[in-house]
Every structure is written in structure tokens, then in C-alpha cells.
Amino acid sequence: MADLGRAALLVTLVLCLYACVVGTVAAVTGRRRLAMSARNALIASFGSTVVATAILVAGFVRNDFSLVYVAEHSSRSLGGIYKVSALWGGQEGSLLLWLLILTGYAALAVWINRNRTRDLVVWVTPVLGGIAVFFSFLLVAVATPFATQVAPLDGSGLNPSLQNPYMMSHPPFLYLGYVGLAVPFAFAMGALLSGRTDERWIVATRRWTLIAWTALGIGQLLGSHWAYLEVGWGGFYAWDPVENAALMPFLAATAFLHSVMIQEKRGMLKVWNVVLVSFAFILSIFGTFLTRSGIVNSIHSFAQSSIGAWFLAFIVIAVVFSTVMIVWRLPLLRSKTKLESLISREAVFLYNNLLLVALCLTILWGVVWPILSEAVRGDSVVVGRPYFDFFFRLFGLPLLLLMGVGPLIAWRRASLRGLGRTFVWPAAVAVATGVVLLILGAGSSAPGLVAYTFSAFVLAAIGLEFVRGTRARRALSDESWPVAFGSLVGRNRRRYGGYVVHVAIVLFAIGVAGSSAYDSVVEGRLAKGEALTVSGYTVRYVGLSERQTDHATEVRATLAVSRNGESLGALEAGKNSYKIAGPDPQVSSEVGVRTDYRTGEDLFVIPGTIYDDGSVYFRIFVKPLVNLLWLSGIVFLLGSIIALWPDAREQRRLAVRYAAAGSPARGR
Amino acid sequence: MPRAPRGGYPQGVARKRSPARLVIALSIAAVLAVFLLYTSIAGGGTPSVKPSELAAQTGPVSLVGQVVGKPKGDANEEGLRFRLRDVKDPSSPTVLVLYKGSVPDLFAPGRDLVVEGALRNGTFVATPGTMVTKCPSKYTAIKPSD
Amino acid sequence: MTVAIVLSAVLGAVCVVLVALPFLREPEPVSDALEEMTPQRQRRLALAEERDRALSALKELEADHRAGRINDEDYRASIGALRREAASALRALDVVNEKV
Numbered sequence: 069m070a071d072l073g074r075a076a077l078l079v080t081l082v083l084c085l086y087a088c089v090v091g092t093v094a095a096v097t098g099r100r101r102l103a104m105s106a107r108n109a110l111i112a113s114f115g116s117t118v119v120a121t122a123i124l125v126a127g128f129v130r131n132d133f134s135l136v137y138v139a140e141h142s143s144r145s146l147g148g149i150y151k152v153s154a155l156w157g158g159q160e161g162s163l164l165l166w167l168l169i170l171t172g173y174a175a176l177a178v179w180i181n182r183n184r185t186r187d188l189v190v191w192v193t194p195v196l197g198g199i200a201v202f203f204s205f206l207l208v209a210v211a212t213p214f215a216t217q218v219a220p221l222d223g224s225g226l227n228p229s230l231q232n233p234y235m236m237s238h239p240p241f242l243y244l245g246y247v248g249l250a251v252p253f254a255f256a257m258g259a260l261l262s263g264r265t266d267e268r269w270i271v272a273t274r275r276w277t278l279i280a281w282t283a284l285g286i287g288q289l290l291g292s293h294w295a296y297l298e299v300g301w302g303g304f305y306a307w308d309p310v311e312n313a314a315l316m317p318f319l320a321a322t323a324f325l326h327s328v329m330i331q332e333k334r335g336m337l338k339v340w341n342v343v344l345v346s347f348a349f350i351l352s353i354f355g356t357f358l359t360r361s362g363i364v365n366s367i368h369s370f371a372q373s374s375i376g377a378w379f380l381a382f383i384v385i386a387v388v389f390s391t392v393m394i395v396w397r398l399p400l401l402r403s404k405t406k407l408e409s410l411i412s413r414e415a416v417f418l419y420n421n422l423l424l425v426a427l428c429l430t431i432l433w434g435v436v437w438p439i440l441s442e443a444v445r446g447d448s449v450v451v452g453r454p455y456f457d458f459f460f461r462l463f464g465l466p467l468l469l470l471m472g473v474g475p476l477i478a479w480r481r482a483s484l485r486g487l488g489r490t491f492v493w494p495a496a497v498a499v500a501t502g503v504v505l506l507i508l509g510a511g512s513s514a515p516g517l518v519a520y521t522f523s524a525f526v527l528a529a530i531g532l533e534f535v536r537g538t539r540a541r542r543a544l545s546d547e548s549w550p551v552a553f554g555s556l557v558g559r560n561r562r563r564y565g566g567y568v569v570h571v572a573i574v575l576f577a578i579g580v581a582g583s584s585a586y587d588s589v590v591e592g593r594l595a596k597g598e599a600l601t602v603s604g605y606t607v608r609y610v611g612l613s614e615r616q617t618d619h620a621t622e623v624r625a626t627l628a629v630s631r632n633g634e635s636l637g638a639l640e641a642g643k644n645s646y647k648i649a650g651p652d653p654q655v656s657s658e659v660g661v662r663t664d665y666r667t668g669e670d671l672f673v674i675p676g677t678i679y680d681d682g683s684v685y686f687r688i689f690v691k692p693l694v695n696l697l698w699l700s701g702i703v704f705l706l707g708s709i710i711a712l713w714p715d716a717r718e719q720r721r722l723a724v725r726y727a728a729a730g731s732p733a734r735g736r
Numbered sequence: 737m738p739r740a741p742r743g744g745y746p747q748g749v750a751r752k753r754s755p756a757r758l759v760i761a762l763s764i765a766a767v768l769a770v771f772l773l774y775t776s777i778a779g780g781g782t783p784s785v786k787p788s789e790l791a792a793q794t795g796p797v798s799l800v801g802q803v804v805g806k807p808k809g810d811a812n813e814e815g816l817r818f819r820l821r822d823v824k825d826p827s828s829p830t831v832l833v834l835y836k837g838s839v840p841d842l843f844a845p846g847r848d849l850v851v852e853g854a855l856r857n858g859t860f861v862a863t864p865g866t867m868v869t870k871c872p873s874k875y876t877a878i879k880p881s882d
Numbered sequence: 883m884t885v886a887i888v889l890s891a892v893l894g895a896v897c898v899v900l901v902a903l904p905f906l907r908e909p910e911p912v913s914d915a916l917e918e919m920t921p922q923r924q925r926r927l928a929l930a931e932e933r934d935r936a937l938s939a940l941k942e943l944e945a946d947h948r949a950g951r952i953n954d955e956d957y958r959a960s961i962g963a964l965r966r967e968a969a970s971a972l973r974a975l976d977v978v979n980e981k982v
Contacts, residue, residue: 075890079897086901098916104904112900116893187919264919267931301838335935336756407756418756419763426767433771437781449781450798450850458774478952479939480960486953540949593812643841655841676838677812685812687838725934728975729927 069123070135073214076120080171081204083113087197095190095261103190107178110197113204114171121168124161124213128154134219137161143225145619145647153236154226159360159375160213162239166356167203169240169247174200177251177276184726185268191258199250202382210375228620228646228656234294241287242314246352248280249317252324253349253390256342260393265338265400270328271722275712277328277345281321282708288314289701300657300674302589302689304697307456309435313355316428316435320348323424330414333479338401339394340421346390351428353383363439409481416474420467427463431456461515465522468577471570472526475533493532498525516585523574523581530567537564557710565711572704575696579668582693591687593679603690605671606630610638612682620644622658625675625684629662636662641675641686668695782852786822787831796854796863803845804830811839820860823848832858837865922978929975936968 091106093099124137128151133139141157155161174196181189207213252273259269291311292304305311324344330337357363361376394401407415434451442448476490501524502517510517534553537560541552557564590602599608610626624642628635641660660673669692676685784798801820809817816835822828835851843849849869853862899906919927943964947957 069886071886072889072893075886076893079890079894083897083901094916098918100914100916101904101908101911103916105901108903109897109901112897116897119893186917190916262919264924266924266927268927300841333935333939335932410755410759415756415759418759422760422763422767426763430767430771434781438784441781448784448800450784450852451781452798455774455781462770476951478946478956478960479942481956482952483956483959486956489953490951536949536951537945540945543948591812657841674838677810721934725930726927728930728933728979729923 070214070216073120073123076116077207079116080113081208083109084197084200088194091194106193111175114175117168117171134216136215136217137213139223143223156239157226160211188258191261192254195254195257234290238290241283245280245284249349249352251276252345256345260397284318300659310359312435313358317348317351319424319428323421326417327421335405336403350386412481413477413479420470423463423467430459468522472529494525494528497528513585516581519581526574562711565707568707572700575700579696583691587691589689593685595683604631620646641673668693670694787820788828798852800850802848831860833860835862840869842869933971936971940964
């Protein structure tokens with residue numbers, strides 16, 4: 069079956085090449101049937117990629133160790149569902165997943181828009197085809213997942229740290245996000261290529277951008293939660309290049325989501341928007357490059373894997389291509405309107421954009437500098453946590469504040485006097501919160517206190533926004549409070565969905581500040597019966613037990629937890645030794661976490677050394693409010709869904725607009 | 737290349753410019769200033785060295801190496817002692833490392849790791865809690881067997 | 883092995899048919915030209931976008947004023963210009979449409 073897999077990938081490559089080359093010819097010469105044929109090729113490439121993926125998945129399910137990839141990432145003892153997720157446990161499979169999502173997105177995007185924005189789509193097809201050519205070429209020629217061998221008796225198994233529901237879902241979500249950015253990029257390039265720089269490319273890709281962005285956000289949060297529970301060092305984000313690889317496109321996409329609104333509302337920032345969408349897309353490729361090429365470890369491992377050079381070449385091509393396109397079409401991107409005032413909604417959006425891009429670029433520098441330094445000067449450096457923390461606070465805190473300022477300021481211009489009135493309440497809430505927190509002792513961390521004060525301001529501003537809107541609706545329609553609230557959100561889904569997302573970001577900020585600025589830690593070696601005390605909790609080490617499962621030997625220390633004399637039950641923490649054939653046993657620490665759902669606080673126990681005499685070295689953290697991080701993910705998803713929900717009113721408005729313009733723009 | 741002359745309108749006539757440009761220019765200048773200030777004060781990063789290059793370093797560095805031999809001692813008490821040599825270079829000189837704090841699960845002889853600290857009297861005294869193993873993760877390009 | 887070859891051939895054939903479909907369906911089309919977005923249509927679309935922008939800005943200003951986000955003074959300062967903008971966009975669109 070490996071032959072069929074290889075053949076399917078080859079077919080994908082040919083189809084994508086066809087879509088790219090023939091699609092370009094069709095668009096240039098204006099031949100309708102040829103353009104449709106290129107579009108069909110792009111759609112068919114999804115089908116053949118599905119076939120290839122299905123064959124690899126079948127290889128995993130049937131323990132077909134004659135496939136090298138299956139043998140290296142699975143074993144007979146691997147649990148059921150992980151046999152499927154092992155698909156993205158390695159290089160080749162991850163690339164295949166990339167291609168699968170890319171062709172899937174591409175097929176869907178050209179199919180949905182086949183009758184709308186037809187003059188754009190003829191150019192979108194070759195761009196998407198071109199991107200897919202790169203990935204299918206890699207899979208055919210450089211990193212085939214269908215290499216075969218004489219089947220060994222058993223595979224070498226999946227890295228135990230990846231045998232986890234989070235690691236199962238984290239990569240697909242990230243890829244859904246990364247790859248999703250290819251669609252707005254392709255439409256932007258399609259708009260430039262066709263010279264149709266009206267708003268249609270933005271209207272057509274609004275949802276794509278939002279979906280990709282949401283998936284990136286959720287994917288990163290899943291990754292953080294995984295790191296928190298599995299890596300067991302007590303944190304959730306380490307500014308690792310591989311983590312930053314996902315954060316950078318997320319930040320660029322966030323900036324794009326906001327700046328695109330200024331173009332819709334005011335017709336400004338057309339150049340900036342194409343630059344941002346290209347930047348976000350290139351960062352997503354760069355992110356894949358970082359995680360896949362091994363360049364993060366060192367230049368040498370980069371040189372060893374040929375895949376890095378291909379990625380680098382593709383990034384260079386993408387940068388050159390988008391730059392040339394933007395410069396070429398600069399005359400078409402001039403906007404007639406100007407920023408009227410520095411105190412206006414669009415000005416706040418502009419500040420937000422500058423901060424996001426600045427944050428993104430400083431992170432990029434922190435990631436690239438060690439690589440450049442090693443490549444150019446020959447001596448390697450490490451850019452550590454302090455650098456990232458510094459710039460994260462420097463740009464992140466003003467960003468947080470702007471989230472509260474934005475909703476309070478009107479478009480176009482606002483007078484300072486008018487602003488004073490709208491700012492009174494949120495500012496009062498913020499100051500009151502700051503004072504109360506200061507009294508409670510939150511002054512121990514200045515950034516933490518600032519973050520909380522700003523958070524209070526944003527929450528008050530958003531709350532006020534909802535109250536005012538609902539009140540105005542009630543004045544208009546005599547509806548009851550809940551009905552008025554419902555119709556307010558329903559009629560302005562993007563705006564109020566956006567506010568819900570802002571609430572999520574605030575929850576996230578509160579969680580980050582709480583768990584990193586106000587945590588407490590205690591550590592020590594405990595014999596049976598001994599206890600450690602940390603911020604009100606007493607953790608007593610009761611005993612050690614060992615159990616055997618199919619995959620691992622699990623050693624667990626049982627701990628009795630109490631707070632202020634009141635027993636809170638037992639907690640387990642320990643180590644798993646996995647039964648995998650190999651040079652050394654694979655061990656993983658299993659932390660013990662007790663969540664207080666009332667306060668959002670975690671008691672977090674890391675098992676250190678387990679000594680022969682039965683004593684154990686423990687590190688115990690108390691992390692206040694850390695669960696708001698995970699809650700923020702749910703709120704974030706909710707807000708995105710509200711903003712994404714189809715809006716019939718908006719569809720009608722667009723239909724009227726396109727009817728006014730005449731046939732090719734209109735849906736038929 | 738000679739500078740292009742100013743725009744075609746007479747000097748002194750104020751052309752109304754978008755304030756956006758001013759804001760963008762000012763903020764880029766501000767960000768650059770902060771960035772340069774930060775990197776010049778706090779440094780652009782810690783140098784990363786191999787055990788064979790360690791002798792030339794005086795300040796704090798990030799040491800990358802491979803664990804050789806059996807580690808001794810207890811990281812939670814008087815400190816874990818082990819030797820590191822250059823990754824993939826069996827002939828390189830080794831250095832004794834003294835480390836306290838949490839030890840990653842993957843720590844073992846033969847494993848590559850990174851640890852921060854400074855050389856003191858021939859022993860590399862590590863900053864507690866900075867040890868990171870370069871994990872043979874399946875998410876990187878090189879296979880552990882390479 | 884042979885099964886794989888046969889299946890690969892089937893896959894390839896299906897894809898070829900899909901790609902050729904537009905030509906199979908319309909062997910002799912009345913017109914094989916892509917619908918052009920004529921300059922006039924582009925102009926109309928641009929005007930329609932401008933009109934929608936102005937109208938939605940007006941709507942938003944009204945809503946903001948009602949909700950109390952904007953005081954009377956700011957409202958009066960903005961409303962005139964916005965109305966003029968919307969009116970001129972509507973008028974321009976009418977002019978272009980009459981020419982057709």
C-alpha cells in the first residue's frame with residue numbers, strides 16, 4: 069500500500085503544479101474553462117491527499133511496521149487513539165497533515181467563492197496551488213512518509229510525553245491556524261495580481277482569518293496546558309523558539325484582524341493590511357520552519373536536515389513575491405481618507421497595531437538573533453527569559469489598556485470633554501481596584517498590580533458597553549432586558565463577539581499575572597509522615613505505591629492535603645517508567661495538581677528525586693488564579709463563535725452592494 | 737545618489753499630512769530607542785559555549801554539552817556533580833559541573849543538555865534550576881539515532 | 883503490489899476526468915472568456931463600497947449617540963460631514979447607473 073501512498077502524493081504534486089501553472093495561464097489569457105479546470109485540479113488535490121493520509125493512518129492502525137515512519141512512531145502496545153495521533157508525531161507525518169489541511173482549506177475556499185468574486189478567484193487558485201506545490205514536493209522528493217523496510221517485530225513507540233490528549237489535539241489546532249493564514253494571504257495576492265484592490269478580498273476572507281486565528285490561539289493554550297501538566301516545571305510558557313513560532317503569527321494575525329476593520333470602516337490602511345497579511349503568512353511558514361528544520365538546536369542540525377534549506381528557499385520566495393506584488397500595486401492601494409484625529413477609534417486601532425507588530429518583531433529578533441549570531445559570527449548566544457519578559461510587559465501592558473480605551477472612543481474623532489464623561493466609570497473602577505489590591509498586598513509585584521488595574525479598567529469599559537447598548541435597545545424597542553441584550557449581540561455579532569474575546573484576553577492576563585507574579589513555592593525532602601506548609605496549605609507525605617500498567621511502571625507518592633486544619637483529601641504525584649525497547653528507560657514526572665474551583669487556585673506538586681529509603685524530594689507551588697488561563701480559552705472560543713456566526717443581515721447588505729456593481733461580483 | 741528635491745509645492749505652504757505617519761514614525765523611533773537601550777544594558781543574550789571553549793569565558797554563560805560518566809551527589813542537597821563534554825566529540829576536554837535544583841526527567845549519561853552558570857576555580861557552578869535537557873523530541877528534524 | 887498499481891491508476895484517472903470536466907461538459911462553449919470586471923463595474927463597486935461605508939458610519943454614530951457614548955456636541959460636529967459623504971456617494975452611484 070506504500071506504493072499507492074507514494075502515487076497519491078505524486079498525483080497531488082502534479083495537480084497542484086497544474087493548478088499553479090495552468091491557473092496562471094488561464095487568468096492571464098482570460099480563458100474560462102481553463103480556469104475552471106485549474107480550480108478542479110486544486111479541489112482534486114485535496115482528494116488525493118486524503119487518500120495518502122488514509123493509507124498512512126491505516127498503516128498505524130494495522131501496525132504495519134514495514135513503513136519506516138510507522139515503525140519509528142508507534143508500537144504494538146500503543147493505545148488505540150494514539151495510533152492515529154502518532155500520524156503527526158514526526159516530521160513527515162506533520163508535513164502530510166500540513167498538506168492535508170492546506171488542500172482542504174484551498175478546495176473549500178475556491179469552491180465557496182466559485183461564483184462570487186470570480187475575477188479574484190481565478191488568481192487565488194494559482195497562488196494556493198503554488199503554496200501546495202511546495203509542500204507536496206517536500207513530501208514526494210525530500211521527506212516521504214512512505215519509505216519502506218523489512219518489518220521489525222515491533223515499533224520504537226511514541227514519545228511518552230506525546231501520549232496525552234493535549235499533544236493529540238495541540239498540533240492539529242496549530243496547523244489549522246498556521247495553514248488557515250494561507251487563505252487570506254492567497255486572496256490578498258489574488259487581489260493584487262488581478263488589480264482588484266476593492267474590499268472583496270477582505271470580505272471573502274474575514275471568516276478564514278478569524279477561524280485561523282482562533283485555532284492558533286486555542287492551539288497555543290492547549291500547548292500551554294500540556295506544558296503545565298506534563299513538562300512539570302511549574303510554568304506554562306518558556307519563551308522557547310518553538311512556542312514563539314506559534315505566538316508570532318498569532319500576534320501578526322491579531323494586528324491584521326484589527327487593522328482590516330479600519331479599512332472596512334474608513335477605507336484606510338490598504339497597504340498596511342496587505343503587508344500584515346503577508347507578514348502573518350510568512351511567519352506561519354517561518355514557524356513551521358523553526359519547528360521542523362531543527363535550526364533551533366543549532367546551525368549544525370539545520371545543515372544535516374535538507375528540509376531546512378527548502379523551507380528557507382520557500383520563505384525567501386514568499387517574501388520576494390509579496391514584496392514585489394505590493395510595490396507593483398502601490399498606486400492601486402492609495403487611500404483617499406486620512407486619519408482625522410489622534411483621539412479616535414481608528415487611532416486606537418493604529419496604536420494597537422504598532423504595539424502588536426513591535427512585540428512580534430522583538431520576539432522575532434529574540435528567536436533569530438541566536439541563529440544569526442551563530443551563522444555570521446560563529447559564536448552562539450542564548451536570548452533568555454528576561455529579554456522576552458521585558459518586552460512582553462513593555463508592549464503587553466499598554467495593549468491591555470488599549471482594549472479598554474478602544475470601545476469607549478467613537479470612530480473618526482472624539483472631543484476630550486466627551487471622553488471625560490465616558491471614561492469616568494471605568495477609570496473609577498480601575499483606581500478603586502488598584503487601591504484595594506494595594507491594601508491587600510498586591511504591591512509586591514508592580515507589573516502584577518498594573519496588570520490588575522488595567523484589567524479592571526477593561527472589564528468595566530466592556531461591561532459599560534454592554535449595559536449602554538442594551539439600555540439603548542430597550543429605549544428603542546421596549547424589549548425586556550434579556551431580549552434586548554440578546555438582540556444587541558445578535559445584531560452586532562462581530563463587535564460584541566470581539567468584546568467577549570477581549571474579556572478572554574483579560575482573564576488570560578489576570579491568570580498570567582496571578583500565577584507568575586503572586587505564586588509561592590516551598591521545597592524539601594520528606595520522609596513518610598513529614599509535611600511541608602505553603603500559603604495556608606499543609607501537604608503531608610503519606611506513602612509510596614507502585615503499580616504496573618500495560619505501558620509503564622507507575623510509582624506514586626500519596627499526599628494528604630489540608631488547609632487551615634481542614635482536610636482537603638489526597639493527592640498523588642510520581643513518576644512513570646515506560647516499557648519501551650531502547651537504550652535507556654523513558655521516565656516522565658507526573659505532577660499532582662489540586663484545583664480550587666472557587667478561587668481558581670492550584671496546589672501544584674512536582675515530585676523530584678525518589679530516594680531508596682522511601683523519602684521523596686518535593687517542590688510545591690501555590691499558583692493563584694492560574695485556572696483563569698484555561699477558562700479564558702473557553703471564553704475566547706465563545707467570543708470567536710459569536711463573531712463567526714453567519715449574519716443574514718450582513719449577507720443581504722453585501723448582496724445589495726454587489727448587485728449595484730454588476731454581474732461578476734455578484735453571487736449567482 | 738543625490739537627494740530628490742522637496743515636493744512640487746512652494747516652501748512654506750503647509751500641506752496637510754496624515755497624523756498617522758507622524759505617529760508611526762515616532763513610535764518606531766521610540767521602540768528602536770527602547771530596544772537599543774535594553775540590549776546595550778542587559779545585553780543581547782548570554783553567550784552559549786561548549787565545554788572545550790569554556791576556559792576562555794569569564795562571565796555567565798550557557799553551557800551546552802553531553803553528560804559523560806556517572807553523576808554523583810544529590811541535586812537537592814550538596815549538589816549534583818557530573819562531567820560534560822562537547823556534543824558528538826568524544827575527544828574533547830570535559831568539565832566538572834556542580835548543579836543544584838530540579839533535574840529534568842531525561843537527565844542521564846549520554847544525554848545532551850544546556851545549563852547556565854559560570855566557571856569558578858575549574859568547576860562550572862550552575863545557576864540552580866537552569867538545567868534543560870535537549871530532548872530527543874520527535875518534533876525536531878534530527879532523529880535521536882543520528 | 884498489483885492492487886496498488888491498479889488503485890493508483892484509478893486515482894490518476896479520476897483526477898484527470900475531474901480536471902478535464904469543464905472541457906467535457908462544454909466542448910463548444912458560446913464564450914470561453916472570463917467575465918471581465920470592466921472599469922465601469924469596478925467604479926460602481928467602489929462607489930457602492932463608499933456608500934455602504936458612509937451609511938454604516940451614520941448608523942453607528944446614531945447608535946453611539948443614543949447609547950451615550952457620544953455627547954450631543956460631538957454628535958453635531960460629526961453628523962453633517964457624514965450625511966454629506968453618504969449623499970455624495972449615493973448621488974455618484976446614481977450618476978454612474980444612469981449612464982448605463
